[in-house]
Amino acid sequence: MDLGLENKHVFLTGASGGIGIETAKMFLQEGAKITLQYHSNPDALQPLLKEFPNRTYAVRADVRSEDAIINSITKSVEKLGPIHILVANHGIWITEETNIVDMDLKQWEETLRVDLTGVFLYCREVLRQAKKFSISDLSIVIIGSTAGIFGEAGHSDYASAKSALTYGFLRSLKNELPRVSKNGRVNIVAPGWVLTPMAEKALEDKTLFKRVLQTIPLKKVAKPADVASAILFLSSSKAAGHVSGEIFEVTGGMEGRLLYTDNEVG
Numbered sequence: 001m002d003l004g005l006e007n008k009h010v011f012l013t014g015a016s017g018g019i020g021i022e023t024a025k026m027f028l029q030e031g032a033k034i035t036l037q038y039h040s041n042p043d044a045l046q047p048l049l050k051e052f053p054n055r056t057y058a059v060r061a062d063v064r065s066e067d068a069i070i071n072s073i074t075k076s077v078e079k080l081g082p083i084h085i086l087v088a089n090h091g092i093w094i095t096e097e098t099n100i101v102d103m104d105l106k107q108w109e110e111t112l113r114v115d116l117t118g119v120f121l122y123c124r125e126v127l128r129q130a131k132k133f134s135i136s137d138l139s140i141v142i143i144g145s146t147a148g149i150f151g152e153a154g155h156s157d158y159a160s161a162k163s164a165l166t167y168g169f170l171r172s173l174k175n176e177l178p179r180v181s182k183n184g185r186v187n188i189v190a191p192g193w194v195l196t197p198m199a200e201k202a203l204e205d206k207t208l209f210k211r212v213l214q215t216i217p218l219k220k221v222a223k224p225a226d227v228a229s230a231i232l233f234l235s236s237s238k239a240a241g242h243v244s245g246e247i248f249e250v251t252g253g254m255e256g257r258l259l260y261t262d263n264e265v266g
């Protein structure tokens with residue numbers, strides 16, 4: 001199916017991460033131009049920059065800085081033209097489990113700053129440029145998580161940020177977007193477990209891995225490409241032009257989590 005993505009300019013945050021790289025590859029295969037935002041790992045982007053020198057632009061931005069976000073959008077537009085698609089994919093998830101009773105304010109604020117405020121700022125800046133350049137079909141895809149739907153014990157900071165994006169933010173933005181961009185849409189892709197650097201360390205724990213599989217009907221975790229193809233579908237005005245405000249789960253059918261190991265239940 002032709003997704004109509006040729007020559008569209010995609011701004012992808014967290015492009016240097018596991019889901020980011022795979023998503024960038026798929027957009028490039030569809031003929032899109034892409035700005036690849038990274039924070040600390042430019043090396044991950046080198047193969048794509050070499051293979052597609054005319055349709056890629058890499059920009060560093062720490063999403064904890066409002067100025068860095070604004071500058072990255074300005075440079076991206078200068079380099080590849082007005083942005084048609086934003087994929088807000090960056091994120092942090094602290095591997096170590098910390099219950100609320102033990103969580104310090106620093107961790108809480110850091111996670112919300114990156115995972116929630118960073119997405120708000122990127123959406124705001126992309127809306128402003130869509131207004132400036134009269135983009136009529138701005139498409140935004142935000143990467144949420146099942147943690148934002150079910151909660152995640154030991155990771156309340158992350159679950160809260162993702163929940164805020166998935167419910168309050170998504171549903172407000174979908175109603176505001178057409179006032180800025182006539183056919184503008186926003187959707188959430190909510191993965192369960194995905195094999196990327198973010199989750200690999202936790203999944204090395206065989207007990208946890210088994211417990212994870214016990215919650216998934218398909219008995220497997222996702223590959224980054226499973227998530228990337230959902231992102232491409234929703235980003236396409238041709239394929240998903242009447243889809244807005246949806247939460248698209250990529251979970252293998254997971255609908256909740258086991259809370260206790262075999263030994264913890266009498």
Ligand SMILES: NC(=O)c1ccc[n+]([C@@H]2O[C@H](COP(=O)([O-])OP(=O)(O)OC[C@H]3O[C@@H](n4cnc5c(N)ncnc54)[C@H](OP(=O)(O)O)[C@@H]3O)[C@@H](O)[C@H]2O)c1
Binds near residue numbers: 091093114144146
């Ligand atoms: N993996 C999973 O199991 C899973 C499950 C559900 C949802 N998700 C979500 O999927 C998205 C992508 O995750 P992933 O698995 O691909 O993770 P990943 O491989 O750890 O990649 C995370 C990305 O976020 C960027 N990033 C982190 N802190 C940043 C900051 N302060 N400023 C700017 N960028 C920053 C990283 O940039 P650098 O590497 O350049 O520093 C990297 O590109 C995230 O939103 C995550 O919450 C993942």
